[in-house]
Amino acid sequence: MKIVLNGDSREVQATTLADLLKECGYSGRVATAVNENFVSAPLRTSTTLNDGDRVEVLAPMQGG
Amino acid sequence: MRTFYGTELPNPLMLGTAQYPSPAILEQAFRESSAAVATVSLRREGAGGAGQTFWQMITDLDVHILPNTAGCHTVKEAVTTAHMAREVFGTDWIKLELIGHTDSLQPDVFQLVEAARILTDDGFQVFPYTTDDLIVGERLLEAGCEVLMPWGAPIGSGRGLNNEYALRAMRSEFPDTPLVVDAGIGLPSHAAHAMELGYDAVLLNTAVARAGEPATMARAMKLAIEAGQLAHQADPIEARDMAEASTPVIGKAFLT
Numbered sequence A: 001m002k003i004v005l006n007g008d009s010r011e012v013q014a015t016t017l018a019d020l021l022k023e024c025g026y027s028g029r030v031a032t033a034v035n036e037n038f039v040s041a042p043l044r045t046s047t048t049l050n051d052g053d054r055v056e057v058l059a060p061m062q063g064g
Numbered sequence B: 001m002r003t004f005y006g007t008e009l010p011n012p013l014m015l016g017t018a019q020y021p022s023p024a025i026l027e028q029a030f031r032e033s034s035a036a037v038a039t040v041s042l043r044r045e046g047a048g049g050a051g052q053t054f055w056q057m058i059t060d061l062d063v064h065i066l067p068n069t070a071g072c073h074t075v076k077e078a079v080t081t082a083h084m085a086r087e088v089f090g091t092d093w094i095k096l097e098l099i100g101h102t103d104s105l106q107p108d109v110f111q112l113v114e115a116a117r118i119l120t121d122d123g124f125q126v127f128p129y130t131t132d133d134l135i136v137g138e139r140l141l142e143a144g145c146e147v148l149m150p151w152g153a154p155i156g157s158g159r160g161l162n163n164e165y166a167l168r169a170m171r172s173e174f175p176d177t178p179l180v181v182d183a184g185i186g187l188p189s190h191a192a193h194a195m196e197l198g199y200d201a202v203l204l205n206t207a208v209a210r211a212g213e214p215a216t217m218a219r220a221m222k223l224a225i226e227a228g229q230l231a232h233q234a235d236p237i238e239a240r241d242m243a244e245a246s247t248p249v250i251g252k253a254f255l256t
Helices: A017-023 B022-035 B050-063 B073-087 B107-123 B133-143 B163-174 B186-196 B216-234
Strands: A001-006 A008-012 A031-034 A037-039 A056-061 B013-016 B038-042 B065-067 B092-097 B124-129 B180-182 B201-204
Touching: A017 A031, A031 B073, A031 B133, A037 B073, A037 B133, A056 B050, A056 B073, B013 B022, B013 B133, B013 B216, B022 B050, B022 B216, B038 B050, B038 B073, B038 B201, B065 B073, B065 B092, B073 B092, B073 B107, B092 B107, B107 B124, B107 B133, B186 B201, B186 B216, B201 B216
Parallel strands: A001 A056, B013 B038, B013 B201, B038 B065, B092 B124, B180 B201
Antiparallel strands: A001 A008, A031 A037, A031 A056, A056 B038
């Protein structure tokens, strides 16, 4: 399945958001959105991905 | 000391975490400033996990975390970002930025009020980055905000307080609301000026982070804010157009 992760198109095996994070090596404090909608951490396991989905994985960063 | 959503801050300085030459200098600046609040943001996490390293450093600072919605231009974008920030940073505080103009980064106050209402209803404690417009301030309070953060000048401009009259009017109009001058501070004298007007805190970033010696500037800001706060408490004299001799005339020798 092909998805867009943080703006980059990529082929992945995962079918849920939780599995995608594991497959791509994300751990620690991140927040997720699929197709511009926030997906809270408890819902990642039950959130299935579809071809062409746009996934954002955000983390703490410097800010003013 | 004013409380912000029930939290009493030991120091009225809110300091940004962006643009420092290195993480070590950021840490030094925070120590020297005694800032009680650190503003932070959310960005795409890369493969190296830079966000996790930053999170650990911010945690070690032992300050209150105020995540922002910097760079958001729509209500939906800001609201979604706020929800993501709440999960990552574990706080209901959100510095709500809704940018309306590319060059000045002026807030889009119409969308700001709408987003503030949505986020307040969702349980957030909103710190709105706004203009110095009184009516917008009223609308933000009606939307549920308990803090207002008018700009001193455009973000990163270092121009100080562009419109002292408007900021005075805000202080007068909202005597019981915690007010923070957010953005535009370039020098310690600007920060002192805000505190002299009776503002409850100052939020700044660039003035410290981009100074030649950030840690030294951080200390200067701390001292200036304390001086301005004391000056306000001391009930300053009113400015006059004409001179008024301070040395008594009575008893002066007749020597002409």
